[in-house]
Amino acid sequence: MHDSGHDEGMNGRGESAGGVHNDLGGTVEGTSVQVGVVHGGIHLAASTSRAQQPWQLPPVGALVDRVADLEALQLFLRQAEDVGGPAWVVITGLGGVGKTVLALSWLHRLRGDFPDGQLYVDLGSQSPGGPVAPAQALGSLLRGLGVPAASVPGNDEERMALYRSLTTHRKLVVMLDDAFSAAQVRPLLAGGRTVTVVTSRWQLPGLALDGCSALRLEPLEVGAAVALLAATVGEDRVGAEPEQARCLVGLCAQLPLAVRLVGARLASRPDRSITAMVRVLGEERGRLDALGLQGDHTVRATLDVSYGGLPPHAGRLYRLLALQPGTEFGLSAILSATGDIVRHDGRTMESLETLLDANLLSEGGDQRYRFHDLVRLHATVRSREEPAGSRSAAIRRIFDYYLASATRAEEVLDPHHRSLPRDFGPGPTACEEFADDSAALDWLERELPNMMAVVAQAHGLGLPRVSWQLADAMWPLFTRRKHYEQWRVAHREGLTAARESGDPAAECRMLTSGGLGELDTGGHGQALEMFSDAAELFRRTGDRLGVARATNYRGLALLGLGRLDEAATAFRQAAADCPRYGDARAGGLARLNLAEVALATDAHTEAVAQASTAYRILVDEGDPYNAARATTVLGHAALALGRLDQAARHFTQGLATLRRVGARFEVGRVLEALAQLAEACHELSLARTRYEEALACYEELRVPAAERVRAHLVRLAQAGDG
Structure with missing residues (x-):
């Protein structure tokens, strides 16, 4: 709510003006005239008077927060004063973010330090008639300084020279509101010891070359x-x-x-x-x-005028970016939306810069972009102007980019996982390439919100196969980084989509992969039900290998429920059937699970035998992640048998591989085991360090194991106090 503030009157000081331009290329300085060659009559403009000092700033209401922004503005002013020059500041930001209010609030506060006046011009970048021309703005500024309208020079260069002459020896502030471009602003920058503040929806990077400081205004806390x-x-x-x-x-x-x-x-x-x-x-x-x-401005009107000023290709990009599934996206996703991923004709990049300059799009690090929430809504409304065929094609290209890239990451991280096909549209399809496991995993994690949005949206857009296939492709991320809620939701959505697609193999994959996520969150009963449903569906379709794999999964659920004998039976069956029906790796995993049962029942020699066999199989099958898990089981068995040096070697070997593949949860487990080993060796300081490292892993993943490690640290601290 604005105050009913008012401008104060003139101060009445009758000192001489700085100078008034004449028709001959000279200037009037006080009562003297400096001219070049005189031809004909001399026409002098009347000198201005300090009695005509301008106080043009509009009133402004109370400013909420913005303490840091005001401090930044003050810093810009001090820096300018230190070098004895003018302070030029550009405040940019989204329409409606409060640029004008901030600028007016600050400039009003400077009145005591700048007693020669306040000038204000609305440059009208979004006005229906188009932006105010620099010459027109200069005329307004000169009239504000007391130059009669009849005496304002007609030549643009002369107007600019006179404006700078009149401001050189004055301490005044100038506000140039709603600027359109650097070219519009540059002639209006006052010299001397003045302060000029420019506000704009556009970033105006060209003004930085002229020495302007920039402040981007963000929404309120x-x-x-x-x-x-x-x-x-x-x-x-x-x-x-x-x-x-x-x-x-x-x-x-x-x-x-x-x-x-x-x-x-x-x-x-x-x-x-x-x-x-x-x-x-x-x-x-x-x-x-x-x-x-x-009767007042609206958010839509604010955004409509920015949108209306875009060139056609930038306007189309604005509409297409509204089709992005998430709130933040990368350059490849943008190029996918437009179809320029192959052509690279430069128009998309040019339009992207236009949207950035218009503050309709924000840029983060590493070529990441996002809409402000309300801008996204506005863009969504405007996207309906795009022809239906164009919208559908763009959506499919965007979805295919995430599916293709996630599938490529899956191939890098877990080449044994995918046995189901992927379907893509007519293209062109963009696909990220990854230098190593770490890059693939980092990409999956960064794009997780976008991929989850695709999984949720694809089903309703008539693309159910994209939904379950993308959920399937995210498997390596879920197993290594433990995004449990997303794991559960993705496979629930994927299961619905697979059933709608009438694809039994996809339905079974969603049941088994989703069931493994339930295991990790303690939902052993739910997981057992899902694995049993998958096994029955495999039987009905005659997939004996599928039944064998589901049997292994059922064993995991039974293990979690404490039904160890039933779990061991299921694992033995799977260890025999999986290689028989063509999957030696799955048989190795079943043996690894048998080793876990042996550990739980203190059958440590049996655990060593099963884990050793599993390790050899998994190495032969090119599965370093699960081979490392087998190594850690060997470490636990050796620790239980009192073979401490052997345990240390196994844990260290497993830790190196698990760190390399980015398996944070498993890294935490090994660090916890190394802490236990250190305790067994009476190295309590090392034990605390290892527990703290394990705790950091668990806290990052937000898993219940963190509480167990905290209890260990408390116990060690109490032992130290004792």
């Missing part, structure tokens, strides 16, 4: 946005519904303009609860419309 809402609707209403108030400003994406608009709507409806407004704005499809306020 949640607390500050709530304070802004309270200033509009009243502290009592916000205090009565604090959580809903936080939710409401979140729906506004903490944009000051949006918060003020919904606050004004609430203020005009004293009987409406904040909860009711949250419900209105919660309907994403209509959120931008709901933010409208009769």
Whole structure:
């Protein structure tokens, strides 16, 4: 809510103006005239008077938060004063983020230090008639400085020279609001000891070459946005519904303009609860419309004018990027949306820069891009202008990029996993390439939110096979990085999609892979049911190898339920049947599971035998990850048998491989085992170090094992105190 502030009057000092340009290329300095060759009559403009000092800045309401931004502006001012030059600052950011309010608030505060006046020009970058021309803006500034309209030079260069002459010896501030380009602003930069602040939706990088400092304004923090809402609707209403108030400003994406608009709507409806407004704005499809306020600006209008100023190709990119499944995306995903992944004709990159300059898109590190939440909604609305065929083709290309790249990562990380086909559209299909396991795993983790969005959306868009195939391709990420909730959700969605596709093999894969995720989260009963359903489906389709694999999985669920004898029986059956039906590696995994049962029943010699056999099979089958797991089982057995040196060798060997493949959970387990080994050797300091390293792994993954390790550390600390 704005104050009813007003500008103060003139100070009445009648000192001489700096100089007024004449028709002959000279300047008037006080009462003297300096000219070149005189031809004909001399026409002198009347000198200006300090009695005509401008105080043009519009009033501004209270500024909420922005402490750090104000400090940054003050720093820019001090730096300029240190070198004795003008301070030129460009404040950029999304429309409605509060650029103008920040600039006005700061410049009003500087009034005491800049007593010669305040100039203000709206450069109208988004006005229906187009941006204000530099010559027109210069004329306005000169008139503000007291130059009569009839005496304003007609030549652009002369106007610029006169403006700089008149500002050279003055301490004044200038605000150039809503600039369109660096070329529009450059002639308007005042000299001397002035302060010029430019606001723009565009980043105007060209002004940096002229010495302008830049400040990008971000949306408010949640607390500050709530304070802004309270200033509009009243502290009592916000205090009565604090959580809903936080939710409401979140729906506004903490944009000051949006918060003020919904606050004004609430203020005009004293009987409406904040909860009711949250419900209105919660309907994403209509959120931008709901933010409208009769007779005032709207978020949609703010975004519409930015969109309307885009060149056609940039406008198309804006619409297509709204089809991205997640909130942050990389360059390859952008090129996939446009189909330029093969052509590389440069138009997409040019349009991308245009969107960045317009602040319709934000750039992070490593060529990552994202929409502000409300911009994404606006782009989504505008995407409906794209022809249906173009939209569908772009969506398929984007989805295929994630599917192809995840599949490539799967091949690098776990070449034994995929036995099911992948289906792609007509293309072109982009695909990432990975130098090693670490790069593949990092890509999967970075793109996890986008891939989860594809899994969820593909089914509803008539692409169910993409849904289950992508869930399947993410398998190495789930097994190594333990994103349990995403694991569960992806396979639940994938199972529905596989059943809709009428694909029994895909259905079985979703049941077994999803069941393994349930095992990791303690859902052994649910996992057993899923594995049993898969086994029955394999039997009905005559897939004997599938039955054998499902038997191994059933053994894992039985092991988790404490039914050790039944688990051992299932593992022995799988160890015999899997190689018989063509999967020696699965047989090796079954033997590894038998070794785990032997450890649990203190049959340590049996554990060594089974783990050794499993290790040889898995090495022969080219499975270093599970071979390393077999090595750690050998380490546990050796530790239990008191063979400490042997245990240390096994654990160290396994740890090196598990670290190399990025298996953080398994790394944590080995570090925990090394801590136990250190305790057995009475090396308590080393034990604490190993437990702390294990705890870091578990805390990063947010797994229950962290509590167990914390208990060990407490025990060691108490032992040390004793």
